[in-house]
Amino acid sequence: MYASIACQSKKSEDTMETTKASISKQPWGELPDGQKVDIYTLKNIKGMEVKISNYGGLITHWTAPDKNGKFEDVVLGYDSLSGYLESSPFFGALVGRYGNRIGGAKFKLDGKTYNLLQNNGPNHLHGGKIGFDKVIWKTEELTDGRIGLKLNYVSKDGEEGYPGNLNTEIIYVLTDDNALEITYTATTDKPTVVNLTQHSYFNLTGGKTDHLGHEVMINADRFVPVDKTLIPTGELKAVKGTVFDFTTPKAIGKGINDTTDIQIKVGGGYDHCWVLNQGKKDSLVLAATAYEPTSGRFMEVFTTEPGVQFYTGNFLDGKITGKNGVVYKKRYGFCFETEHFPDSPNQVGFPTVVLRPGETYNTKTIFKFSSK
Known part of the structure; x- marks a missing residue:
């Protein structure tokens, strides 16, 4: 299956060249139970490529240009499906039903307690044993002028301990300004909890070295402190005067080893949620940026979500x-x-993650690349 759109792309000040934005599909192996796995390649007029699998909605490759226009892969992952099946710390995965941790692997909703799998110490992490990152999604190539892929998965009532049949739709769209737009929607037939996210690991050097020299900005005046099992204490703490202050860009390595900060010590570095400075509720805001000085690659993250987990x-x-x-x-x-x-189902003061029949879960995140 293959679709393409002819577009004009400016290659230099003096030269205009016609290229094609496209989406293509290739077989990528099969699961142990025989289910077929495919991989889709999205390509825009500037040459950016994003490879996405129907298994777990995985982003396996994502190329971005450096300051000289050279494209390199900027996400971690494996060369083949087998790596993801054998062992993967959520490389490039769609995460659900609940991204991040739920304390004690249980929550109460409308007076009923729901018990989940303890797969991260005493806690529940990223949806359980077979979360959204380990299932086959129904896919549809977009043919409406956009280069994109629509994924759909129905999580059955009781799956991984969660209530309700959850109908989830994810749309990836690659734009011609080197942005990947991700839209998440979901509906349910019973009250449930939902927190979906994308778990790509970035390295803007193209994988040549560690990320400690990347300069990061996070648009947040507060973050979510955690206990020794990485469950929120319930406090929303000011970043000012701490190593968690990324309100102006700084190198990741500058404070990551400062174990005089108890939060750095319990996290083993940064593994915390920042409370984004939002304007109007559910509006799209700049959440974070990352700049890699050697390559000149610059990434911006926009989202409607109230938080961003910065994991190093x-x-x-x-x-x-x-x-x-x-x-x-x-x-x-x-x-x-x-x-x-994290742990919003058990934290009264946090924004709600409850979804009820008749409501629609709807969030959007954009990752945009440029160079400087």
Whole structure:
């Protein structure tokens, strides 16, 4: 299956060249139960490519230009499906039903307690044993003038312990200004909790070294402190005067090893949710940026979500060999997981994650690349 759109792309000050934005589909193997896995390649008029699988909605490759116009892959992952099936710390995954942690692996809704799998110490993480990152999604190539992929998955009532049949739709759209727009929608037939996110690990060097030299800005005056099991304490703490202050850009490595800060110590680095400075509720705001000085690559993240989890690959330990034989050592990739706050079902003061029949869960996140 293949579709393309002819467009005009300016290659230099003096030259105009016609290229084609396109989407193509290729077989990518199969699951142990025989289900077929495909991979789709989205390409825009400037040459950016994003590869997305119907297995887990995984983003497996994502190329971005440096200051000289050279495209390189800027996300961590594996060369083949087998790596994702054997062991993967959510590389490029769509995460659900609940991204991040739920304390004690349980929550109460309308007076009833729901017990979930303990898969992260005493807590529940990223949807359980078979979360949205480990299922086959129904896919549809967009043919409405956009280069994009629509994914649909119906999570059955009781799946991984969650109530309600949840009909989830994710739309990835690659634009001609080097942005990937991700729209999440969901409906349910019973009250439930939902918190969807995308878990790509970025390294804007193209995977040449760790991320400690990347300069990051997070548009947040507060963050969510956590206990020793990384569950929120309930406090929303000011970043001012702490190593969690990214309101102006600074190198990731500047404070990541400052274990005099108890939050750095319990997280093993940054593994926290920042409370974004939002304007109007549910409006699209700049959440974060990342700049890699050597390549000149610059990434902006916009979202309607109230928070972003900044995770700095603290649990990578050199045991994973990824794409092109690169060994992923500690702090080799970082994540900007746009989301509601961790453990929101158990935190009265946090924005609600409850979805009820007749309501529609609807959020949007944009990752945009440029260079400087």
